[in-house]
Amino acid sequence: MAKPARRASAASASQLSIRDLISYRLSRTASLMSRGAALRYRREFDVSLGEWRALALLATGAPQSLIHLSRAAGLDKAQMSRVVTSLIDRHLVLREMSPSGGRAVELSLTKEGRRVYVGLIASAGERDRAFRAALGPAELAVLNGALDKLADAARLFIKDESALTLADED
Numbered sequence: 001m002a003k004p005a006r007r008a009s010a011a012s013a014s015q016l017s018i019r020d021l022i023s024y025r026l027s028r029t030a031s032l033m034s035r036g037a038a039l040r041y042r043r044e045f046d047v048s049l050g051e052w053r054a055l056a057l058l059a060t061g062a063p064q065s066l067i068h069l070s071r072a073a074g075l076d077k078a079q080m081s082r083v084v085t086s087l088i089d090r091h092l093v094l095r096e097m098s099p100s101g102g103r104a105v106e107l108s109l110t111k112e113g114r115r116v117y118v119g120l121i122a123s124a125g126e127r128d129r130a131f132r133a134a135l136g137p138a139e140l141a142v143l144n145g146a147l148d149k150l151a152d153a154a155r156l157f158i159k160d161e162s163a164l165t166l167a168d169e170d
Helices: 010-015 022-045 049-061 066-073 077-089 111-133 137-169
Strands: 093-097 105-109
Touching (some): 022 111, 049 077, 049 093, 049 111, 066 077, 066 105, 077 093, 105 111
């Protein structure tokens, strides 16, 4: 894969608008999709997007620690702690001491949490099918390939920026 360009020239940068940036357009589209999901999940299940993510991640890989769950959901530990506390208070998540001992705790879904998750994942699947239906098969294939390539390029940028950050600290 070709290495991404580091900096745009001054001339092209002065003509560039934030609305032209792929990262901005992807972020805005993802935000629109998430806002729609948030409204639906709140209406149908009284669950926030953070709560949905926690329930979904626990449904597919419990028990989990708070730290593991927060990393998988892309939330910081404090945010995830608030989400989990709300889910525990509503009897959707169970917090138990880890068999490994110490202060470690494990999180898993309660029976009610699993019931809510089943409804949420059905609703998410319905939304996903509607988004996929907005594209033809060829467009969907191109989108999937493009997303994979963009994720690879983003990982390369992170690697490059991390190396530059470390070099700047020396």
